[in-house]
Amino acid sequence: MxxxxxxxxxxxxxxxxxxxxxxxxxxxxxxxxxxxxxxxxxxxxxxxxxxxxxxxxxxxxxxxxxxxxxxxxxxxxxxxxxxxxxxxxxxxxxxxxxxxxxxxxxxxxxxxxxxxxxxxxxxxxxxxxxxxxxxxxxxxxxxxxxxxxxxxxxxxxxxxxxxxxxxxxxxxxxxxxxxxxxxxxxxxxxxxxxxxxxxxxxxxxxxxxxxxxxxxxxRFPGGARDFVAFLDEQAGAPVHPHVIDFGREDPRMAGTVEVALRWTRSREERVRSFANCRPTPGGGMHEAGFRDGVAAAVNAYARERRLLTAADPDLSTDRIGEGLTAVVSVKLDHPEFEGAIRDRLGSVAARACVGQAVQEHLGSWLEGHPEQAAAVIDRIVRAARRD
Missing domain, CATH: 3.30.565.10 (Histidine kinase-like ATPase, C-terminal domain)
Structure with a gap:
């Protein structure tokens, strides 16, 4: 050389x-x-x-x-x-x-x-x-x-x-x-x-x-609710006709969350998550919080109505997710992303904030719509018992 x-x-x-x-x-x-x-x-x-x-x-x-x-x-x-x-x-x-x-x-x-x-x-x-x-x-x-x-x-x-x-x-x-x-x-x-x-x-x-x-x-004045309806166009008949949706601001994560969801008779799960309008296919804290909240609300309702016995384990998030279409969108003042392509939200506070919001709102919806709630929960429970 x-x-x-x-x-x-x-x-x-x-x-x-x-x-x-x-x-x-x-x-x-x-x-x-x-x-x-x-x-x-x-x-x-x-x-x-x-x-x-x-x-x-x-x-x-x-x-x-x-x-x-x-x-x-x-x-x-x-x-x-x-x-x-x-x-x-x-x-x-x-x-x-x-x-x-x-x-x-x-x-x-x-x-x-x-x-x-x-x-x-x-x-x-x-x-x-x-x-x-x-x-x-x-x-x-x-x-x-x-x-x-x-x-x-x-x-x-x-x-x-x-x-x-x-x-x-x-x-x-x-x-x-x-x-x-x-x-x-x-x-x-x-x-x-x-x-x-x-x-x-x-x-x-x-x-x-x-x-x-x-x-x-x-132009979609219905926001995430319209998004879920769009995603469901090819998904088959819904288990309940109305899309469940809500929005909330939470100072603990310095931002807002908007969620819309509906169960269909499909076995496929379609959960789309976003942080500051950026798609997060890798999921992250907001998506984990959403799953925590859905599982907590569904299991609490199933036990309160004695659709699950004391001996039954909690319904798993995978089982609850069958046929679920959802959009989870957070908008944060200081989002923290993970990965080279920023496809996963790492903002820790978002998990608890989104989880609590989903649990409270979905829980209230289940209580206020007993016929639709029964259609959702019975389907999940029966499928879990077949396993």
């Missing part, structure tokens, strides 16, 4: 920053250079617009897949500020598009980040072209970028009708090749967000193939 090969000093360290770092290692920032990565380009732009609605500054968000391979995201909020951002020295729009994690001040439980939370900067860096239009205080501003580099400063483009922000981008084919965004995949995630946020009004339109153009709008 030569002396040059052995020698290692500071001159060998390569430092990549900003746009260069993102374009050199795109998978680190959007997960892949395939379809999943393209979804995240959309999400990093759309989450800013969604948060405008949730903060009460906008009424709706529109996402359009355009015929030329681009994506356009529009909201009717006040428009991204054009003036210089504090302590940065660049216009607010420029900061949003060129600085990682730039955006409105996070709002804890009220802030949604359904991408990786890095902001539109990542989308800008990985797009061959990006254009921004801001309609603010009666003035229309425009700016254009290429691969993360500004081609123009924010430019006054005449009077504006209404207010809002439109960001359109074209993913860089040099990075993503021929990958294409699935309309159904995007629709599933936006539908999910609308279920979890009653105030959200979001539409998705596909104009890529004019003869097959389609559009969907998502």
């Amino acid at each position: 030569s002396d040059e090969a052995i020698r290692y000093d500071a001159s060998h360290i390569q430092v990549l920053e900003g746009t260069e770092a993102v374009r050199k290692r795109p998978g680190m920032y959007v997960g892949s250079t395939g379809e999943r990565g393209l979804w995240h380009l959309v999400f990093e732009v759309a989450d800013r617009a969604v948060n405008e609605v949730l903060a009460g500054r906008a009424g709706c968000v529109d996402i359009t897949l355009t015929p030329d391979g681009g994506v356009r995201v529009t909201d009717d909020g006040p428009g991204v500020p054009i003036e210089d951002a504090r302590d940065v020295g660049d216009p607010g729009l420029v900061t949003l598009l060129t600085r990682m994690h730039a955006g409105a001040k996070p709002g804890g439980r009220h802030d949604v980040a359904f991408g990786y939370g890095m902001g539109p900067f990542v989308t800008n860096a990985l797009s061959s072209r990006l254009t921004a239009e801001v309609r603010r205080e009666g003035i229309r501003w425009v700016q254009e970028y290429s691969r993360g580099v500004a081609l123009t400063p924010p430019t006054h483009a005449g009077p504006a009708t209404g207010s809002g922000t439109t960001i359109a981008f074209w993913p860089d084919a040099d990075i993503f090749g021929t990958a294409e965004c699935s309309f159904d995949g995007l629709a599933e995630r936006f539908r999910e967000l609308a279920f979890l946020n009653r105030d959200l009004d979001i539409s998705l339109t596909d104009e890529r193939r004019p003869v097959e153009s389609r559009s969907v709008r998502f």
Whole structure:
């Protein structure tokens, strides 16, 4: 081995920053250079617009897949500020598009980040072209970028009708090749967000193939209750007709919990959990608390009504879960996630808080609906005795 090969000093360290770092290692920032990565380009732009609605500054968000391979995201909020951002020295729009994690001040439980939370900067860096239009205080501003580099400063483009922000981008084919965004995949995630946020009004339109153009709008005032009804559409007949749902704020976990559940005659369990609108397929403390609460309420009711004898063991969570469809959503000021992909909630206080809320509310529902409760509990008890 030569002396040059052995020698290692500071001159060998390569430092990549900003746009260069993102374009050199795109998978680190959007997960892949395939379809999943393209979804995240959309999400990093759309989450800013969604948060405008949730903060009460906008009424709706529109996402359009355009015929030329681009994506356009529009909201009717006040428009991204054009003036210089504090302590940065660049216009607010420029900061949003060129600085990682730039955006409105996070709002804890009220802030949604359904991408990786890095902001539109990542989308800008990985797009061959990006254009921004801001309609603010009666003035229309425009700016254009290429691969993360500004081609123009924010430019006054005449009077504006209404207010809002439109960001359109074209993913860089040099990075993503021929990958294409699935309309159904995007629709599933936006539908999910609308279920979890009653105030959200979001539409998705596909104009890529004019003869097959389609559009969907998502708005669900019933929240998690509507979500359970949607999940149950393919599940068979319900054991009880009404979805059980409730919401509660608990200062012990500095957040809120919303739960909806219903048993069907299916043997499959469908429990979907979320923390700050992020799916948690790995479960975590909120999901464990939900299961604790359901088991406690069901077993207490079964023993009170003498459906279980003193010699019978408690009904197991697995047995209780057969045919159960549920949505468990917590929104916390300071969520703690576990795992590299943040798919499991580690906030310890959530377990006791969710468990207590579920036990109390489900227990009250069982007491107040004896016929429906009997249908649920009898089915579970009979199945347990067959084992």
